[in-house]
Amino acid sequence: MGILTIEHLSYSYDGRKKVLDDINLEFEKGKTYAIIGKSGAGKTTLLSLISGLASYKEGRILYDGKDISKIDKEKYRSRNIGVIFQNFNLLPHLTALENVILSLDVSELKIKDKKKHALEILGKVGLDEEKAKRRILKLSGGEQQRVAIARALSYDPDIILADEPTGNLDRETAQQVMEIFKTLARDYNKCVIIVTHSPMVSQSVDVVYSLQKDEKIQ
């Protein structure tokens, strides 16, 4: 039994055609996963369901054996799962550091020195203190991506969800980011789920799921 299990999940936006139809997927700790599919295949929709931002009516999603529709979703989002959104969803008027600290605040975890902790995490994803103290708007796309990753990691969740993390990055940066994800799975025993349509990503993960065929490719 993995950390995250999706069973017979179907979803449609208010009465329209089904975006997801009877999805069954299994995720474990310590591995990297890629969910692939064409644009409009429902990858982001699936991610929003896994992260609890949208609620499903058919099928279920189990986190650690528990149906996430029945648990405290805010607590789940702020502690158990780290989401790196396609558009990052960082607060632009805050600094990188402040964005990370905000997440730590929201998680309500007892961390003595949040600032020090946040700087450490930012350091791990390759952002030094100078950059950490810059406002989001003054960071490049790749740097913002790293801030989003740092924020997702800051409260040490079991699952890292990333929506098209390499989509806007150049090849070299994309590879660096992928390295971070692999390290997280390998060295920190995280379950890393990457939503992507990039072959480069799907080649470097442990497991690839295709939304079109509902099947395990690798």
Place this chain on the structure above:
Amino acid sequence: MYVVKNAWKSIVRSKGRNILIGIVVVLIAVSSCVALAIRSSADKVVENFKETNDITATVRLDRMAMMRDAQTRGADIREALVDIPTLTIEEIKKYGTSKYLKDYYYTIEATLDAKDIEPVDISGWISGPAIIRGFNNPDRNQGGNQEGTQGGNQGGIRNPFRDFQGPVIMFGNFRVRGYSSTSAMTEFVNGTCKITEGSMFEDGETGNVCVITDELAKLNDLTVGSKITFTNLLDETKTYEFTVVGIYTDTSSGGDSRMFQNPFSDSANTIITNADALYNIVREAQELSESSGSGGNRAFTNLINQVTPTFILKDPDSVDAFREDLEKMGLNQYFTLETNLDAFKESLRPINNLTSFATTFLLLVLAIGSVILIVINFINIRERKYEIGVLRAIGMKKHKVALQFVSELFIVTFIAFIVGSAIGSAASVPTANFMLKNQFNARQEQQQRINRNFGRFGEFGDNRPDVRSGSGIFGPRFERPAFGRFQGINEFFGLRSGANYITQINAVINAEVIAQMALIGILLVLFSSSVAIIFILRFEPLKILSNRS
């Protein structure tokens, strides 16, 4: 509490918006503070005014109504007026038990002759009983139908004009006033009259003691301890001995002495005693009068309206109830209740206008202020939709997001409110007095206009002709006793219009105002943050995933 910390950071970050909110709140706070301070102080002033100024009432005979009634009955008007109903002290004491009264007192007035003293007489008239024939119009009693004559001295019941048709009324040389209480002696209360020798008799004194004017004392060589012997006009054998216990000076006396066509009209010939002592004399005179004849051929003496009650009401609002009470207790239909309620209300008018102005102003400011704050917050929340989405997406609970937004508003409002209240409390006193002054001036101009309309020389605050020296013995003399206290204070203010306007207010920020301000502050925060709260509670965080690219 990270929510509050973040709220503070957010305030500092978006200075422009919060300064705008702050300015609006400061303006609201200043206005509310001034308005509330004015209201509360005005209430205090009114309260205080009600405590220190009495609603006084008296009953007055409505002769016009009597005449009209006589006319419709086809009766002789003259005769109807002869049988004028009179108030007795017993009646007044009965009315005095009304539950609407705080206190009551009464004065009796009679003209008497005295055996052993001379009146101050500078009119050139031969002293002695004045006799007035026919029906007496009190408003014209200084007019032509008044004749002086030397009283006969045959002893027994004398009626020098018994050959004439119609009732005869006789006057003595001295105006004797009996007071039931020293509170009724308004001239002494307000300082027009002052004891210069001896002292005023105490409240409750019923013995034959009196207080006389310094002029009368000088003329007759009287001192404290001297005796005066009054005689009954209808029967000289009946005498009453009074002891002088005090001598007073009347600062309002003098003036135009030609007006005094009878010695008793001269204030120098006023003798003050207690109501009971005088009533004893009056009662005997009345009995004599009744036995002297009937109908149109009676001899009268002393007064017809001789007893004047002054009722002091507990509450300005109970005038009508008291009137009903009087009717129930059997007050003759021809007596009407007169109060100083109009003057009382008039005095409070500027302050009441101020209060209602302050209230209207307050409500207006709050309404406009709330609308502005709601609009600002509505714009604010729309601009911060993304922020709300992010906070929700990273797992912040709805109520905490709402709390953060409300906290921001609360902090800004709180600071602005304190600043505004400080400015407001400093501004409230001068503002209140300025507005009150305007109110007062408006009333003053109005009063001056009215005075001019009546051809009165005095401007507002000027002396009116003295009621006391002018009006005759039959005239209603209520102004003084009934409005006496009022006038006392008016004189203090240099006003004599009957109404004692309040021209100063001491606007203060007290606990009540602070509590009201706090309430307004809280309501403002709730009101303006309601937009944010509703928006946040209804916000679907999923939107930020699909709406942003």
